[in-house]
Amino acid sequence: MKKGFLYFLIAVLVLGSASCKKCLDLKPQDGIVKEEFWKTKEQVKAAVIGIYSSMMESSSGTYGRDNYIPSMAELLFVWGEGRADNVSPATFTSSHDIELVNVNIQAANVNANWRPFYRTINFCNTVIEKAPEVLATDNTFTQAQLDNYLSEALTVRALMYFYLARTFGDVPLKLDATLSDENITPIAKSSQADVLAQIVADLKSAESKSVATYGDPASDKGRVTKYTINTILADVYLWMDKYADCIAECDKIINSQKFGLIRGATINPPVYEYNADWFSSLYYNGNSAEGIFELQYDVQKLNPYFTMFSTISNAPRWVAAPDLMDRVFTVDFTNDQNYDIRGDGASVRAASSSVWKYIGITGTTQRTVNQSFAHWFFYRYADVLLMKAEALNESGQGQPALDILYSVRTRANALAATDLMPGPTDKNLIQDFILMERAREFCFEGKRWFDVLRNTKRNNYERKSIILNMVSQSVPSNMQQSAQVKMQDKNCHYLPIYLYELQTNKLLVQNPFYK
Amino acid sequence: MSKPTINYTFKGSASLVPKALPLLNGDQYSTFIPEAFMNRTGTPLNTTSVREFNYDPNDPYWYYNYSNNTNWIDAISRTGKLQDHTVSLTGGGEKAKYFTSVGFFDQTGITLGTSIRRLNARINLDYNVSEKIKFFTSVAFTNTNQERNYVGSESSIRGMAYIKMPNMSVFEYDELGNLTTNYFSPATNVQGQYTRIYNPVAMAEKAKYTVLGNRVVPRFQVDYDIVKRVLKATFDIQFDINNTKNKSFLPQIATGRPNTETVVNRAYDGDIDAFNVSTQSTLIYTPQFKNDKHSVISFLKLITNDYKVVYQELMTSNTASSLLIDPSIPSRTQNSELRAVSGTSQTRSVGAIASFQYGYDDRYLVNATIRGDGNSKFGPNYRYGLFPSLSFRWRVSQEAFMKNFKKIDDLSFRASYGIAGEAPRYDYLFYNRYTTYDYSYLGQAGVIPSSMELKNLKWQTLHGLNVGANLSMFKGRFRIDAEVYRNRTKDLFFDGLQISSYTGYNSIFMNVGTMDNQGWEVAVWTQPYKKKNLTVSFDFNISGNENIIREISEYYPNSKGDVTKNGEYLRLLQTNNPFGSFYGFKYNGVYKDKDATIARGANGKPIIGPNGQVVYMRFSYPTIDYTFQPGDAMYEDVNHDGNINYMDVVYLGNSNPKLSGGFGPSVTWKNLKISTFFSFRWDYDVVNGTKMSTSNMYYFDNQSTAVLRRWRKEGDVTDMPRALINGGYNWLGSDRYVEDASYIRFRTITARYTFGKKTLSKLKMKTLSAYVTAENLLTFTKYLGQDPEVTFRGSDPFRVSYDYSMTPPAKTITLGIVAGF
Known part of the structure; x- marks a missing residue:
């Protein structure tokens, strides 16, 4: 008995320790791990779709507080419009947003948080790094399919960096995927020129790999096609003052004959039905012949714009600038049938000063919160x-x-009062005219600030007056003077590096204006 | 077999909420907000569009609903009660012993809608099979039913009551000005909307959050004496079945939001089922020596643990009515904040311990132990760890040369050094994991990496070094125990270390460095007076402790806090320096007029600009470049450059107490014992967060009555700046909020009466005693906040003690009885 028991005990101990080699090897039973993931073409496609989905992620934290991290959708708007003259803060706008408007932004302002962009960049990097391995494990996965997926990842990454370079100037350029804790070594900023060069290289490489169509209109507008790449390249070249290259890219799209302007107004007088149809197919439904790249919100994933702009049972964060109609679109007081279709009832709802483009169904009816899926x-x-x-x-x-x-202008029935009537050789006036027309055409589409900055910085800040004039509209009068002084410094045109980033990456140096 | 013993204990208590910090009433609030708004924007608050402050009797709906003086705190508070009963039965004899008990606990919290009810039962049964084999078995069962407030912890309803606008009504008035029975929950008002603001009474009363728990813990142990008194084996297996259900419902009336939103009639049901099996097999070897001065105890132990948890949750919204509170009822499911998820997680660990202890003549004792651990939470590279420890004790009083010191009962010195390993909190950290979005893009599911692979995650090890001594004299009437320790944590875990976002991630779990927790403790027990009927005793303990970072990862930030932001203090991380220090501005009161805001140099003369113009004080030129206005907070311009910025930041304090401890005299007279306990802390600085949040006048929130003395017009001399909503720099981290929170608190007094043998035999009882305890009766402190006893926990080197308490601690009176039959 005694001995038997002892042997039994030893057996238990030995068996126990031998079998635990395996028993300590536990894998998550829900979710997938890298070792099992990059195996099939379906998985590669899901990862590419994940890149687009990531651009629609929601904000976190409480608006107005320091823990708030705006969503990408919100930052696209705030970076493109917040400092420009088409919008105004409303009564309950957070101090962070107000400081941005007043050219008072500091490193701790949540609007300087670029996190959502780098999050998407990492997903792009992961696809670029891991997708090629799948060719070896999935025989049905073709090189052409891989190229197409890579073109999408490269293009979205380039687009993200383009926003970052235009907003912050110099930014860290991370091109490898963060797969493990060995990929997180600090990196310093790269110059804006280097980032732009990388963007061009990526887009060129993507263009050669891309497809012209996915076969259905929604995917053609919601995913990257050859034409998406050409358009972004045109924008990048224009920013880099490479006009011939820009024209060449634009011509590729124009000559494809795949896109056109949605019919808007008939001339003199505009017919209201066309107007309604124009708003509904371009903005309410989306994915029209005019769309090139639209982020596809739907009933399942709503955008944040209702919360940001609705004035019904809601405290809006942003409203239209009080003089937007008079200054930008102008009003024909002699004939109420003669109006710019992009003005009241399209971009803006003049009665409530709402930013209307994303929350209107028609010129007068508003979406409810669960219809807030404008692209x-x-x-x-x-x-x-x-x-x-x-x-x-x-x-x-x-x-x-x-x-x-x-x-x-004709498509929109732009009013004669906004026609600057430049002569064909009056370059500066044509430049101003195009800039103003862009303010009307892309009102609240997150373009205005970048348009103004691009025109200001052209030819080594030849026309600083452009940005100074805009500041005189966008900044409240009691802040005017200090804002004007700050805007003289070109470094002030870029946002500060977010304090959090400076604290977590010791190689980062604060942007010159904010030191 | 002996006769069974029955025991009964009872405890009952009542907690009173002390008076909170006085807040503005509705009328005071309604003058303060428009003023603050005007100061900020330069234009008056438009009360025809912001009708909350219109006070127009011709607009009866708004007038009646927004012209009240509601005390929201009183509206959500009540006296807390607690009762706790336990009945137990023990008995048995040579062969078998048994114990069984049943308990009932019922507590209602001081906030409406909170309570806990618990039922527990236990059976132990021990059986001696033979001289050599013994069985021990037990089963414990607990059933818990907790009612919580829907929103987070209890403090969030209370927190809401403190900031909620007091001119609002609890119940809604109709268009004619008649009070209805509906809670007044507007969709939005000047303070904002849910989740930022809501009606706390409606939330406490109508929203539900129930936690139901059932836990069964069976245990089985067998002891086998292989060689009597020399070799013994024990096997122990314990199961733990712990099932929890969370059920909640958020009705429309609690949030006030329209039916299109998902925060209306939101129903949730979640189950968490945990199952744990742990075993211990031990072989104990205690050789017997002829010379009984030698003693050896050694053992070999094998430990296994297997923990598995399965959870599933379902959340839907917009059920058809506030009475339909279950998510299984047809309701909205499609939005991303709603969910139907399930998951499972498993952890296994194994450990082996070998220990050897040798003692000689009760004078010397040496113990050496080595422990090996393996844990499934680590990747293959670092799955196993080896952790030795060594300790030594020398009982000096047993030495021959100590024979002459008759008064000394015991004097010994001890020292130990040991290493212990710790595994991270989470499973599967060493995998690069992928997850699916809960929404689709173009109708297709997107997958993204959700975590990176932590290849370098190691065991966190605690290296404890401890030297101590104890002395006992006069037959135990004077005892002292002193110790110095240093607990060094190497490869310190940091849960959620923030990393730069260019990586695509927010934070990782990482080994970040080495931290020392070091200090000393002295405890004294005395009985200065001891006679037959009366004993007076006095106990005392005192300790000092500090935390020091010795080595830190490059990813770890070296400072925290932006002094240009309201409410923040600068904290620096310096290796080899104790942490807890914080820095900020010096507060000099309020600029009383325009003249006071003129910048002055070191000589007191105004600074003149390059064109001879007057220069006014500015804040953080050139990035912010705010010009101080009359009524703004005035900070010390340390370098006299007319610019308040980071160069004017000075040391303000350290929130690590120099000393802390407690003492308590107690008196025993015959059967009555009165014991007391005081606690104290000395020399530590606290940020009075309550003062900050109740007087910053920065949000549309209610404030304390201290803001009644705010600056209002040119020439006002006060220490309270002007009201300024969402603007200005009036509550920067400064010494205005820093106070020394040294205190002595009379924590408890207990009077216990134990009935004597005579009375007991008359009552046919074995034991009977009754007691009364009062808690938190008195506090002696210079601190002006509500509660100087700020808890500080954790190992964050940037932590500063903030006191956000709005009331002094609750005074609790407890009554108890212990009876045995």
Whole structure:
């Protein structure tokens, strides 16, 4: 008995310790791990779709408090419009947003938090790094399919960096995926020029791999096609003052004949039905012939714009600038049938000063919160036309630039009061005219600040007056003077690096204006 | 077999909420907000659109609903009660012993809608099979039913009551000005909307959050004497079945939001079922020596643990009515904040311990132990760890040369050094995991990496070094125990270390460095007076403790806090320096007029600009460049450059107490014992967060009555700046909020009467005693906040003690009885 028991005990001990080698090897039973993930083409596709989904992630924290992290959708709006003259803060706008408007932004302002962009960049990097391995494990996965997925990841990454470079100037350029804790070594900022060079290289490489269509209109607008890439390239070239390259990219899209302007107003007088149809197909439904790249919100995943703009049972964060109608679109007081269709009832609801583009169903009815799925427009065809016009004007071709410009104006029945009537050789006036037309055409589409900055910085800040004039509209009078002084410094045109980033990455140096 | 013994204990208590910090009433609030708004924007608050402050009897709906003086705190408070009963039965004999008990606990909290009810039962049964084999078995069962407030912890309803606008009514008035029975929950008002603001009474009364728990813990142990008194084996297996259900419902009336939103009639049901099996197998070897001065105890132990948890939850919203509170009822499910999820997680660990202890003549004692651990939470590289420890004790009083010191009962010195390993809190950290979005894009599911692979995650090890001594004299009437320790944590875990976002991640779990927790403790027990009927005793303990970072990862931030932001203090991380220090501005009161805001140099003369113009004080030029206005907070311009910025930041304090401890005299007279306990802390600085949040006048929140003395017009001399909603720099981290919170608190007094043998035999009882305890009767402190006893926990080197308490601690009176039959 005694011995037997002892042997039994030893056996238990030995068996116990031998079998635990395996028993300590536990895998999560829900969710997938890297070792099992990158195996099939379906998984690669899901990861690519994940990139797009990530751009629609919600904000976190409490609006107005320091723990708030705005969503990408919100930052796209705030970066593009917040400091410009088309919007105003409302009564309950957070101090963070107000400081941005007043050119008072500091490193701790949540609007300087670039986190959502780098989050998406990491998902792009992961696809770029891991997708090629799948060719070895899935025989049905073709090189052409892989190329297509890579073109999407490269393009979205380039687009994200383009926003970052235009907003912050120099930014860290991370091109490898963060797969493990060995990929998190601190990196310093790269210069804006280097980032732009990387963007161009990525887009060029993506263009050669891309497809022209996915076979259904929604995917053609919601995912990256060859034309998405051409459009972004045109925008990047325009930013880099490479006008010939910009025109060449624009022509690729124009000559494809796949896109066009949605019919808007008939001339003199505008017919209201066309107007309604124009708003509904371009903005309410989305994915029209005019769309090039639209972020596809739907009933399942709502955008944050209702919360940001609705004035019904809601405290809006942003409203239209009080003089937006008079200054930008103008009003024909002699004939109420003669109006710019992009004004009241489209971009803005003049009665409540609401930012209407994302919350309207028609000119007068508003969406409810669970209908808040208007797409975000990264690019649409009118943008291609006006980019080309801008590039033509800068390369000394005033007349063709004006021809394009008037075609866009005609579609919208822009009022005569907004026609600056420049001569074909009056380059500066044409430049101003195009810039103002862009303010009307892309009102609240997150373009205005970047348009103003691009025109201001052109030819080594030749026309600083552009940004100074805008500041005189956007900043309240009691802050005017200090804002004007700050805007003289070109470093102030870029946002500060968020305090959190400086604290967590010791190689980062604060941007010059904010030191 | 002996006769069974029955025991009964009872405890009952009542907690009173002390008077809170006085807040503005509705009328005072309604003058303060428009003023604050005007100061901020330069234009008056438009009361025809912001009708909360219109006070127009011709607009009866708004007038009646927004012209009250509601005390929201009183509206959500009540006296807390507690009762606790336990009945137990013990008995048995040579062969078998048994114990069984049943308990009932019922508590209602001081906030409406909170209570806990618990039922527990236990059976122990021990049986001696033979001289060599013994069985021990037990089963414990607990059933818990807790009612919580829907929103987070209890403090969030209370927190809401403190900031909620007091001119609002609890119940809604109709268009004619008649009071209805509906709670007044507007969809939105000037203070905002749910989740930022809500009606706390409606939330406490109508929203539900129930936690139901059932826990069964069976245990089985067998002891086998292989060689009597020399070799013994024990096997122990314990199961723990712990099932919890959370059920909640958020009705429309609690949030006031329209039916299109998902925070209306939101129903939730979640189950968490945990199952744990742990075993211990031990072989104990205690050789017997002829010379009984030697003693050896050694053992070998094998430990296994297997923990598995399965959970599932379902959340839907917009059920058809506030009476339909279950998510299984047809309701909305599609939005991403609603969910139907399930999951499972498992952890296993194994450990082996070998221990050897040798003692000689009760004078010397040496113990050496080595422990090996393996844990499934680590990747293959670092799955196993080896942790030795060594300790030594020398009982000096047993030495021959101590024979002459007759008064000394015991004097010994001890020292130990040991290493212990700790596994992280989470499973599967060493995998690069992928997850699916809960929404689709173009109708297709997207997958993203949700966590990176932590290849370098190691065991956190605690290296404890401890030297101590104890002395006992006069037959135990004077005892002292002193010790110095240093607990060094190497490869310190940091849960959620924030990392730079270019990585695509927010935070990781990481080993970040080495931290020392070091200090000393002295405890004294005395009985200065001891006679037959009367004993007076006095106990005392005192300790000092500090935390020091010795080594830290490059990813770890070296400072925290932006002094240009309201409410923040600068904290620096310096290796080899104790933490707890914080820095900020010096507060000099309020600029009484325009003239006071003129910038002055070191000589007191105004600073003149390059064009001869007057220069006014500015804040953080050139990035913020705010010009101070009359009524703004005035900070010391340390370098006299007319610019308040980071260069004016000075040391303000340290929130690590120099000393802390407690003492308590007690008196025993015949059968009555009165014992007391005081606790104290000395020399530590606390940020009075309550003062900050109730007088910053920065949000549309209610404030304390201290803001009644705020600056209002040119020439006002006061220490309270002007009201300024969402603007200005009036509550920067400064010495205005820093106070020395040293205190002595009379924590408890207990009077216990134990009935004597005579009375007991008359009552046919074995034991009977009764007691009364009062808690938190008195506090002696210079601290002006509500409660100087700020808890500080954790190992965050940037932590500063903030006191956010709005009331002094609750005074509790407890009554108890212990009876045995």
